[in-house]
Amino acid sequence: MEVLKTNVLPMRIKLIFNPGSGSNDDSPQQMLAVIKEMQAWKFIPEIYLTAPDCNLKTVVEEAIAQGIELFVVCGGDGTVTAVTKAMVGSNATLGIVPTGTQNNVALSLGIPTDIPAAVAILREGRDLKIDLGMVTCNNVSTPFIELCSVGLFSTLFPSGDDIQHGNIARIGDFLGILATSPPSEIHLILDDNREISELGHAALISNMPYIGLNYKVGAVDAYHDGFLDVLFFSDLSKLDLIGYILNGVGTDSPEDPRIQHYRVREVVIDTEPSMSVMADGISLGEGSVRIEVQRQALTVMVGSTESNDGQ
Known part of the structure; x- marks a missing residue:
């Protein structure tokens, strides 16, 4: 050395x-x-x-x-x-x-x-060209490296993030949002033209294998495999979703079979009523979104991910 x-x-x-x-x-x-x-x-x-x-x-x-x-x-x-x-x-x-x-x-x-x-x-x-996601909402395109969320997770993020950083006074706001947020009809169009439309609370689109509290949701090479991971929470209640936030998936137990998981190059999401959209912790407003992978869009110095595989 x-x-x-x-x-x-x-x-x-x-x-x-x-x-x-x-x-x-x-x-x-x-x-x-x-x-x-x-x-x-x-x-x-x-x-x-x-x-x-x-x-x-x-x-x-x-x-x-x-x-x-x-x-x-x-x-x-x-x-x-x-x-x-x-x-x-x-x-x-x-x-x-x-x-x-x-x-x-x-x-x-x-x-x-x-x-x-x-x-x-x-x-x-080693320097590696990795993929990014690109989300277009309200005619504005925004790149993201980790995660785009549509629905309840986006709405809960500001208060949840404050709580995580020690501001326990926001617990009331968090619980109030959780109690009053209604589901929406969430319509997905995947890049193979397959359409899915169900009542639900949230969808997550990830470019990285790890999100949230270090939950593994994608393959170890998810950031340069040319795909995004879409997790659609249509069959989970709000209490189930809170369990997901606290306990995660893909950690000590297999992913909840009620979570619909797709790998796509592009997905279009419409919600009725409109739901909040967020990319890497930044609010993008509400409305229809188009999310697509941007291949080899950023060069990053990376280490070995072998130890992460299988976690």
Whole structure:
């Protein structure tokens, strides 16, 4: 390891650090640890601290114009997805040092949460062109790296995310939404022109093998197999769905047979009444959506996913 470190060439990178990811108390120590490891690998990090109103698209464009080709995100899934959107269409490469709560993208890509091991992947890992999803809602197209949701999960996400990050005052909001949200007639048109129309509460479209609380919903190579995984929850009650949120599928037990699971290149979803749509934690409004896979749309430094297979 030390021989490799002393023989690599210095490399400028853009380090995009989210001081609000994970535990805020750990952020200063995490940043120091990341910088120390990067310097050991002869990276020259140019640090950018994210803020709620920051324009990452401009940050990425300016860095690329200055000759930087590797962008390293130090944060959770929210920061990774925000930087991903900013990088779409460029030839730059994304690296990840996961310091968030769930870190599904990192888990899916074989990137450990151990900081030295994650930084080492930036030198020792392999660069891979991965797929992205593209969702079009209300005539606006938005890329996503992890997940698009239609229905109850989208409606519950804001309060659920706050609760997960320690704001227990939102439990009342969460339960109120759960109690009052009605089902809709959900109509899916799959890319083989097969049509499915049933009363239900939610559909999830995943580009990654892991979503939610590290639940495995797709193959280990789901992010570059040319397909999206569609999970349609038509036969599950709202209590069943809460059980899904808490217990997951594909972890210690097989996927619930009531969940309809399809692999598609494209799916169109209509709901009546209209249901909320969300992509990687960002609300896109309500209405009909078209979701399709974008092949090899982003270059990412990845580790080994062999240990994830079969989980």
